[in-house]
Amino acid sequence: MEKVKEGKAELILSKNVFFNLQMEFCRDISSLAVGAYCEEVGRRIHLVDGLCASGVRGIRYMLEDECVARVEFVDMDEDACKLAERNAKLNKLKNYKVHCCHINDFLFHKRGFDWVEIDPFGTPLPYLQSALASFRKEGMLSVTATDTAVLCGAHSRACLKNYGAVPIDNEYCHEIGVRILASAIVRQASTLNLGVEFCLSMSAQHFFKLFARVKAGADEAVASMKKLGYISHCPKCLNREWRMNPPLLKEKCPRCGGKFEHAGPLFLGELWNVKFPRRMKEMNQQRNYGNRLRIDEMLGLMEEEAGMPPTYFDLHKVAEKVKKSPPNFKSFMNRLKKSGFKVSKTHFKRNSVRTNAGIDGVEENY
Numbered sequence: 001m002e003k004v005k006e007g008k009a010e011l012i013l014s015k016n017v018f019f020n021l022q023m024e025f026c027r028d029i030s031s032l033a034v035g036a037y038c039e040e041v042g043r044r045i046h047l048v049d050g051l052c053a054s055g056v057r058g059i060r061y062m063l064e065d066e067c068v069a070r071v072e073f074v075d076m077d078e079d080a081c082k083l084a085e086r087n088a089k090l091n092k093l094k095n096y097k098v099h100c101c102h103i104n105d106f107l108f109h110k111r112g113f114d115w116v117e118i119d120p121f122g123t124p125l126p127y128l129q130s131a132l133a134s135f136r137k138e139g140m141l142s143v144t145a146t147d148t149a150v151l152c153g154a155h156s157r158a159c160l161k162n163y164g165a166v167p168i169d170n171e172y173c174h175e176i177g178v179r180i181l182a183s184a185i186v187r188q189a190s191t192l193n194l195g196v197e198f199c200l201s202m203s204a205q206h207f208f209k210l211f212a213r214v215k216a217g218a219d220e221a222v223a224s225m226k227k228l229g230y231i232s233h234c235p236k237c238l239n240r241e242w243r244m245n246p247p248l249l250k251e252k253c254p255r256c257g258g259k260f261e262h263a264g265p266l267f268l269g270e271l272w273n274v275k276f277p278r279r280m281k282e283m284n285q286q287r288n289y290g291n292r293l294r295i296d297e298m299l300g301l302m303e304e305e306a307g308m309p310p311t312y313f314d315l316h317k318v319a320e321k322v323k324k325s326p327p328n329f330k331s332f333m334n335r336l337k338k339s340g341f342k343v344s345k346t347h348f349k350r351n352s353v354r355t356n357a358g359i360d361g362v363e364e365n366y
């Protein structure tokens with residue numbers, strides 16, 4: 001049996017139990033998020049590592065974040081449960097239990113957790129309702145999705161069937177995908193009288209990761225639902241509009257008369273609470289992660305894009321439309337700033353800018 005070290009954990013691996021080395025970055029980010037969440041709530045927390053496989057997440061969270069008081073490891077595969085137990089012992093965890101059962105059975109029957117980790121193969125949809133129902137008054141839902149091709153519009157029928165939403169396969173499809181996943185969380189939470197605030201949302205490699213803080217209350221639920229809507233994109237001139245719960249969507253782009261493509265329903269509210277990536281970035285300096293620089297860069301980008309409008313402009317795509325070669329990235333950002341517009345980079349895509357300039361402002365400053 002192979003042994004690896006990741007973060008503060010030492011792990012025995014087995015060929016029968018899932019472990020993806022490349023997800024270390026996602027686990028690093030998640031461990032930092034646990035630390036930031038504990039600070040926000042100001043107490044020790046009770047955590048569920050649902051779909052735990054080797055137990056790597058729960059073990060790392062407990063070793064790296066002192067505020068984790070207890071971990072419940074859940075997996076329905078017997079080999080995974082045995083391995084999680086072995087790894088928990090190897091790392092001298094004290095306050096934990098391994099549960100060999102379906103995650104929904106576990107979460108629907110036990111309540112009162114502060115943090116629920118849902119890290120499935122593919123879509124997290126089958127586990128959202130039980131995870132959301134397992135919080136008492138508030139908590140953090142940490143969700144991974146690897147069905148990014150579906151959410152990004154490569155399989156739009158599957159997206160409609162699974163998520164009840166229409167995607168668009170364009171240059172900002174990853175952001176649309178994240179917003180569709182976010183809207184599925186908001187809608188399911190609302191049926192349980194829970195409102196949602198997204199502390200951090202990320203697209204990287206082949207996965208999406210969302211940290212959704214939920215709070216009980218009909219008013220909170222309604223407020224979150226009001227942030228759902230549609231993005232209309234004109235592939236002819238790159239104009240885009242977004243509207244929350246619109247009575248009717250425009251068929252044609254008012255700028256060029258081209259046919260609008262619509263994505264949604266999706267979440268149009270904030271994907272980041274700026275304090276969250278900022279605090280995680282500070283914590284990252286105290287940790288010895290091999291991915292420290294990459295994490296720092298990623299969180300820095302998110303800090304910038306928090307508070308900015310939905311969608312971004314890919315400068316190569318704009319270049320094709322205006323039939324010019326792309327400008328120097330920094331100078332272009334400065335020109336937009338000088339013209340009085342808000343500008344930021346985005347973690348979703350290199351060579352792309354988030355701005356309130358609209359396509360007109362982008363073209364004028366190109």
Ligand SMILES: C[S@@+](CC[C@H](N)C(=O)[O-])C[C@H]1O[C@@H](n2cnc3c(N)ncnc32)[C@H](O)[C@@H]1O
Binds near residue numbers: 103121
């Ligand atoms: C992607 S792996 C988890 C990876 C792990 N969290 C990590 O970071 O390495 C998904 C795990 O979920 C387990 N699983 C799948 N469906 C499940 C269900 N309905 N209830 C409980 N466990 C399930 C599988 O046995 C597998 O170990």
Ligand SMILES: [Zn+2]
Binds near residue numbers: 237238254258
């Ligand atoms: Zn147009």
